[in-house]
Amino acid sequence: MITTKKGDSVKRVAILLLLPCAAAFAEAQLYFGADCAGASEYFTVTNPGTDPEEEKALFNSAQIKAGYGDIKGYALELDFGYGRYDKNIFSPKDTDYYYFDLSLIKAFDFHIGVFPFFKVGFGTGELEVDRTLVNSISSGSFYGGIGTYIPIAFGFDFEASVIYRDKSWEDLQMVGAQVESGSYIVEPYLGIDYRF
Amino acid sequence: MRYDLPILLLPLLLWTGCGENAGNRPIAGDIDSIKVEANATAMAATASVQVSARAYYTLDIPDRNVTEDVEWLSSNTTIATVDGLGVVRGGSAGGNVTVSGTYESFGGSVRITVYALKSLEAVSPEINVTQEQTLRLHALGTFEDGSKRDVSDAVVWRLGKSQENNASLEQNGTLYTGDANGTLDINISRYDVNASLRLYVTP
Numbered sequence: 001m002i003t004t005k006k007g008d009s010v011k012r013v014a015i016l017l018l019l020p021c022a023a024a025f026a027e028a029q030l031y032f033g034a035d036c037a038g039a040s041e042y043f044t045v046t047n048p049g050t051d052p053e054e055e056k057a058l059f060n061s062a063q064i065k066a067g068y069g070d071i072k073g074y075a076l077e078l079d080f081g082y083g084r085y086d087k088n089i090f091s092p093k094d095t096d097y098y099y100f101d102l103s104l105i106k107a108f109d110f111h112i113g114v115f116p117f118f119k120v121g122f123g124t125g126e127l128e129v130d131r132t133l134v135n136s137i138s139s140g141s142f143y144g145g146i147g148t149y150i151p152i153a154f155g156f157d158f159e160a161s162v163i164y165r166d167k168s169w170e171d172l173q174m175v176g177a178q179v180e181s182g183s184y185i186v187e188p189y190l191g192i193d194y195r196f
Numbered sequence: 197m198r199y200d201l202p203i204l205l206l207p208l209l210l211w212t213g214c215g216e217n218a219g220n221r222p223i224a225g226d227i228d229s230i231k232v233e234a235n236a237t238a239m240a241a242t243a244s245v246q247v248s249a250r251a252y253y254t255l256d257i258p259d260r261n262v263t264e265d266v267e268w269l270s271s272n273t274t275i276a277t278v279d280g281l282g283v284v285r286g287g288s289a290g291g292n293v294t295v296s297g298t299y300e301s302f303g304g305s306v307r308i309t310v311y312a313l314k315s316l317e318a319v320s321p322e323i324n325v326t327q328e329q330t331l332r333l334h335a336l337g338t339f340e341d342g343s344k345r346d347v348s349d350a351v352v353w354r355l356g357k358s359q360e361n362n363a364s365l366e367q368n369g370t371l372y373t374g375d376a377n378g379t380l381d382i383n384i385s386r387y388d389v390n391a392s393l394r395l396y397v398t399p
Contacts, residue, residue: 047225049258055223088222095217132227133300174227175251175299176262181224 027070033159035191036062041183043089048177057087059185071149071157071195072109078102090137090172091129099125107149115149133173141167159191225255230262232297232304240339241286241313242350242386247306248282249297266297275310286310288387290340311340316351318384318393325373325395333369335384356381373397
């Protein structure tokens with residue numbers, strides 16, 4: 001008589017779940033890189049008791065990143081970036097914006113010498129402001145986009161991508177009232193990666 | 197390889213510096229000031245005054261009543277106390293008190309004069325009352341400014357212990373004489389100001 005222990009079943013399920021991941025990252029490599037981006041971000045700010053106001057601000061940013069994955073398959077990527085807006089949105093002196101992004105990337109090999117990909121992810125950021133009650137406000141974002149890796153040589157590849165990002169900003173407290181804000185941006189990224 | 201990353205990052209850092217801030221006025225409003233006001237600047241110690249706070253904002257955002265959002269503080273709680281809703285109540289002493297409403301670095305204050313209660317008088321519509329009669333007693337207070345007013349709701353009403361089984365007295369001065377003959381001793385007090393009254397119960 002054959003008996004199956006509960007522990008064995010759990011192991012089997014775990015293996016079945018991990019198999020696709022193992023396959024997806026079969027040729028995975030650690031990689032590092034850097035990108036820059038610049039685009040107009042469109043803000044909608046709703047002050048209490050007034051109609052929403054809209055403003056466009058140029059957002060220039062640069063980021064460094066570390067990822068693990070296959071240039072032809074799946075990759076997970078963590079970005080740390082810094083950026084600035086060319087206009088004040090939340091205070092008379094909006095300055096540095098720091099952010100983290102976590103992306104899931106799926107690239108394809110169509111044997112054309114470049115590797116198109118799409119990516120989705122989410123991020124969080126912190127903008128330094130000069131308001132009466134706070135010195136910084138946080139944001140959360142979801143994004144998705146497409147791009148391509150262009151291998152150069154010696155482990156380097158050039159990366160170009162465009163993502164659409166929807167950003168929610170922390171409500172700004174003003175004693176008995178609050179300001180609600182959101183923004184979106186279509187960011188074109190150019191960067192370079194080095195794969196080990 | 198050692199110098200690749202800094203070389204790569206340098207143009208990126210320069211890139212982010214390209215977007216110099218225009219120094220424009222922000223589109224998000226902010227708090228500008230909080231003003232505090234009272235519906236009276238003088239009060240009898242047994243009365244109350246409502247203080248309120250109003251917030252004013254930038255960018256023509258309509259101002260708002262923020263009385264319940266600010267922290268209220270009395271400069272002298274012996275003279276007056278203030279609760280979270282901005283209700284100022286007189287204490288045991290008279291004098292001037294400053295009531296402040298603040299929210300972090302914003303706020304304002306008002307100065308209120310409190311007239312202390314100097315004396316009390318317990319008043320009944322009649323001294324000779326009958327058994328099982330209900331009547332309303334009153335407490336009259338005389339204040340520092342010479343004014344007199346009914347303070348029935350602001351004093352503590354007490355019935356002499358010997359009569360408790362036969363009569364009852366509510367804290368608004370409503371007396372039930374009970375079903376026994378005799379005398380009813382009524383005491384009223386507020387802090388250290390007292391007065392008493394004796395009623396005679398007959399069949």
